[in-house]
Amino acid sequence: MKVCIVCPYGISSPGGVWNHIQNLSHEIKNRKIDHIIVLPTSNYNLKNKNYYQIGKTFKIRSAGSIANITISPFIGDQVKKFLSYYNPDLIHIHEPFAGSLPMFFIKYAKCKIVATFHSNKGTWLYKYKMSTLFKSLYNKIDYRIAVSKSSKNYINKYFKNNYVIIPNGINTKNFKSYKTSNNSKILNLLFIGRNDKRKGLKYLIQALENYKFEFPIKLTIIGHEYKGNKIDGIKICNPGIVSEELKQQILINSDILCAPSLGYESFGIILLEAMASNTIVIASNIEGYNEIITHDINGLLFEPRNPKSIYDSINYIYKNKQHKDLIIKNGQNTLNNYDWNNISDKIIEVYKNLK
Structure with missing residues (x-):
C-alpha cells in the first residue's frame, strides 16, 4: 500500500x-x-x-x-x-x-x-x-x-x-524518565504555548501578580517570549522555543502544567504529555480540554480568563499532596486511550x- x-x-x-x-x-x-x-x-x-x-x-x-x-x-x-x-x-x-x-x-x-x-x-x-x-x-x-x-x-x-x-x-514511551521528587518548598510551574493571545498566558501572570502565595514559585515559560515585568516572589525562566527532548525533560521536572487557553482548542496534546510526565495539569474549562480532563479526577479545571480561579487551583495542588498523588495516578490511567x-x-x- x-x-x-x-x-x-x-x-x-x-x-x-x-x-x-x-x-x-x-x-x-x-x-x-x-x-x-x-x-x-x-x-x-x-x-x-x-x-x-x-x-x-x-x-x-x-x-x-x-x-x-x-x-x-x-x-x-x-x-x-x-x-x-x-x-x-x-x-x-x-x-x-x-x-x-x-x-x-x-x-x-x-x-x-x-x-x-x-x-x-x-x-x-x-x-x-x-x-x-x-x-x-x-x-x-x-x-x-x-x-x-x-x-x-x-x-x-x-x-x-x-x-x-x-x-x-502521544508516544508515552518518550516520557518514561523517572521523576525526581521535589523535596524543596519551591513549586515548579510550567506554561507551554505559542505567542498567541488565545493561549491565555496573561491570566496566569495576573494570578501570580495579583495574589499572594505562601510558598515560592518558579515559572518556566516555553514557546513564548515573556516581555513582562518581574514578579515579587516568582522566579521566571524563559527559554523560548526549545527542542522536543528539552521540553520533555522540563515537563518531567515540573510540578504543575498550567494551560490557561481561552478557547479554539479542539484537543490538548500538551495535557497528555504532562500526564505522561507525572505532572499535574490545571487547565481552562473549555471545549477540547474538558474532553481530556475530568475536574479533580485527573486534573483541575478552572474558569477561563479568571486569575483568581488559577490562583485557587495552584494553591489546592500545593496544599493537598495526598490528593495530588491520586490525580497523577488517574492521569496515567487516562493515557491508555491516547x-x-x-x-x-x-x-x-x-x-x-x-x-
Whole structure:
C-alpha cells in the first residue's frame, strides 16, 4: 500500500497537526507501509526523503492564531505531476479546507481519500458560510475522521455526515524518565504555548501578580517570549522555543502544567504529555480540554480568563499532596486511550478497509 499524507501547514512554526502527522508517519513506517508526506515549502530544512514540498506559505489569521498555509491557485499542475509520479493507493488529508494544497489534492485524486478534521473553529470561509463552495470537494472524501467531539461538532455544522472520532495522542514511551521528587518548598510551574493571545498566558501572570502565595514559585515559560515585568516572589525562566527532548525533560521536572487557553482548542496534546510526565495539569474549562480532563479526577479545571480561579487551583495542588498523588495516578490511567500505538492501529484499519 502506498499512502500520501497531506499536511496543509508549513512547519517553520510546528503545531498540533504537524505533531500528529509526524507521529502517524513514525507508526506506519514501523508497520512497513510505504508513505510520503506532502506539505508546503518553508524555511525549515527537510532532509528526510519522505517529504515532498509544493507551494509557498502565507501567514493567515485563523481561529485566534496564525496559520502558515498555501493559498496559491497556481499549484494545481504541481499536484497533478506529483500524483502521476507517486501514484498513491490512498490519500490522507489533514484539514482538507486549510488552503489550496489539500483542496487540489482532493480535486485531482484518483484514489480513495481519508480526511482528518482537527479544528473546532474554522477560517473566515466557514464563518461567512461559504462552505457551499467546498461541497463538490467534500463529496469526494471517502472516510471522515475528527480528533475530538468539539472538532466533530464544528465540522458537522457545515457538512453533516458520519464522523469517526480517532483522537490525537502521544508516544508515552518518550516520557518514561523517572521523576525526581521535589523535596524543596519551591513549586515548579510550567506554561507551554505559542505567542498567541488565545493561549491565555496573561491570566496566569495576573494570578501570580495579583495574589499572594505562601510558598515560592518558579515559572518556566516555553514557546513564548515573556516581555513582562518581574514578579515579587516568582522566579521566571524563559527559554523560548526549545527542542522536543528539552521540553520533555522540563515537563518531567515540573510540578504543575498550567494551560490557561481561552478557547479554539479542539484537543490538548500538551495535557497528555504532562500526564505522561507525572505532572499535574490545571487547565481552562473549555471545549477540547474538558474532553481530556475530568475536574479533580485527573486534573483541575478552572474558569477561563479568571486569575483568581488559577490562583485557587495552584494553591489546592500545593496544599493537598495526598490528593495530588491520586490525580497523577488517574492521569496515567487516562493515557491508555491516547497512546499512538493504539491510535495508529485504528487509522491503519481505516486504510485497509478502504483499499
